[in-house]
Amino acid sequence: MTALRRLFFVVVGLFLALPLIVVAGVSINARQTLAFPPQGFSLSWYGQIFTNAEWRNALIASLTLAASSALLALLIALPLAWFLWRRIAPWANIFQLLGVAPFTLPPVITALGLLTFWATTGFYGQAWTAVISHGIFFVTLPLVTLSLGFSAIDRSLVEAAATMGADDRVVFRTVVLPLILPYLVSGYAFAFVLSLNEYIVAYMTVGFTVETLPIKIFNALRYGYTPTMAAVTVLFLVIAAVVFGLVARFGDLPKLLGAMSDER
Amino acid sequence: MSGLNLSHVTKQFGTFTAVNDVSLSVPDGTFVCLLGPSGCGKTTLMRMIAGLDLPTGGSIELAGADITKVPTHKRDLGMVFQSLALFPHLTVGENIAYSLRIRGVAKDVQKKRIDELLAMIHLPGFADRSVAKLSGGQRQRVAIARALAISPKLFLLDEPLSALDAKLREAMQVELRQLQQRLGITTIVVTHDQREAMTMADTVVVMNGGEIRQAAPPVDIYRRPADSFVADFIGQTNLLPVVPDGAGRASVLGEVVEGIALPTGAAKGTLSVRPEDVQLTAPGHGAISGTVTFVRDLGGAIETFVEAGGTQVIAVCSPRNRPDVSVGQSVGIRLDPATSVVLAR
């Protein structure tokens, strides 16, 4: 059984890793050819991301978009999750539903909705519209982690703070905020990484004016291959792994993903 | 008017009445235990005193001021929760100083108070420890110190010792009572453990079904229960039916017992006799007659189960006065009117 289980894990692992291994391989090719195993060794394609103006601009655009849209998602999710936790207002769950909807429906729908909206209001193509679009599209992630975080707060802690003289505002600052901080951070991290990688919403809203890295790669693919796109893929994979690794290191990843207790 | 005064306090959750028309006076500096089975309304009553639940009727007064609708954070309370509710993100010292910090008390004053309180709970030098690393008894003490940091007018404890093991619980009961007497603080404890209530309280308030059944000093609760619920809930008791015989005299299990009378106007009543007050004698001579069905020796006491007139009577004796009985033997039972209470209900 143990051998069978190990074999199964190895096969699934290979399936998941193989395309990435090949991409990592071609990203260190010495010449600009698509070849595996790599011919020669060079990190110049990684350097390209930072030295070539086009790639660098795309990287900066992506990071800016991800950082600001994740922040916006958090700013929408935090008061909403707090309100739902603090008050009895069943009708307010409609906003929870609205927050989860963009992520549940096929992304092309949200993308098209936002495209028609920005086109109708005349803001189509402005860089900031992508921030709002991504902020709405990814609000689900901090909303889910924060709801989880709030439900994990023992309400007697809040009651204890009240008996010691803390009003709502003080309770929020001294008890609630410190306790949900891990969920706040992981919600931001999820939204950040997914925004970094998102293609269709960014493409449909600002595709013709701003080039994020995924858009840049897709455009580049049409004109032929360059190892820089392999290097970007590896870079993004590393960023995601580091971010989620940190979330796992400082938070309780299994619990965040739905396991009940923090010990197994 | 000083002290804590509850008048006609009622709490309804939908159609369910958790607390029904409760009135109670707690003079300054007294120690009151709210005692009763789970679901009797004692915790709800305490939560209303703390302002964590709002009464649906009646009023609550503290030191002459009506606090019925005052929000919890303006009541200057100290409360210890059943779960203790220590803040996991703060150290022991930060937990204790919480109420001082949010009131903007200077750091050095906070520090002085933390040291005072840690000394009081016998945990000096614990200020920088994490609460997660404390033992159950230590957590308990920290929760008490935290509640007392601002020297509150009222000290509330909701099942504070329920998480501790039996030995530690007994020790903490004594310690808590001594602490309360030293500080002279008005204290209310919710508990379902009658030993705890008897150990600590000046006044025991026995509750059932959302109502106060009796509020009295522990000894009175035990010796003079107000009704059969209190008699049965506090300690062990024999509840025996009292009926009038042909001549109108009170008769228990077929024998007239001298010195016992039915309550005025009642057709029948219930006699509460503690097992240690039941005396076993030879049958006849006006004693209630019965048959021994079971004897158990608990080491410190011997319990004899006697079947008399269709009712089971339990008698307890110390090993010194071991009764010479065996199962199946006929015995007589004598009741002392001085230690028996006739209850109307």
Next chain:
Amino acid sequence: MRREPPQRLAHYGPLFFPAGMLTVFFVVPFATMIAVSFFQRQQGGFYTPAFVFDNYARFLSLFFGKVLGFSLFLAVAVAVACVVIGIPFTYLLSRSARKIQIVWLVALLSILSLSEVMIGFAWSTLFSRTAGITNLFVWLGLMAQAQALTPSFGAVMTAMTYQAFPYTVLVLYPALVRLDPTLTEAARTLGASPVKAFLTVVVPALRNTILATLIMVFIFALGSYLLPQLLGRPQHWTLSVLITDQAIYQSNMPFAAAMAVFLVLVSLALVGLALYAGQQRQAK
């Protein structure tokens, strides 16, 4: 803390910003899209307000029927493949040591978040003639000459399964990790082999979870739009591709919107079904 209904206007304060943002930037765009789907298309990419069913009537063509049929078929195939591999995998994962679970979860999340563009690029590389897996087969002597495996249906299917697999595992994970381990232990003491215990106890106990997961993965796969373009032939294009194509390249917003509305209806119906299945599970 008393959790009570909001009484004063100030109590609603925290709700203003989130409710406003979600209404203005999600509900309104959504409504705009629905409105546009009834608009009249003009030459040159413009459209005028109207209330016509023309855009919906175009669904009734053979071409559209084929695309829809293929999209649904592809999504079903991907969902089934992911769930069939995902259930035993997630089950074994949930029974592994916590450290191993965390490593896998980090890996799965990283791949899940990887851009569809990059997944498409990675698989097109792996399926290419010069750097692809066939070179490995040649080296092993299984093939005479390296060849390109794309564009093909197999390539689309494989890459989409790759993309949806981490999602499947993460959807299944909570249910499986909470599954009472004594269930299988009981089956084992009654004489069932591990595989038999899995098939006779775990799978039936999770019937509704599995159904809900199938639907979730189905919708997820329905949303894939780049992989069919990058790895397939035009006949492998899905509804999502067609919507993008109509909106961006054909500048036919009303028709794109109509297709999107249709896609929403299909998705919503399925989400409803998934929720219903979830409720049935709770009721049990």
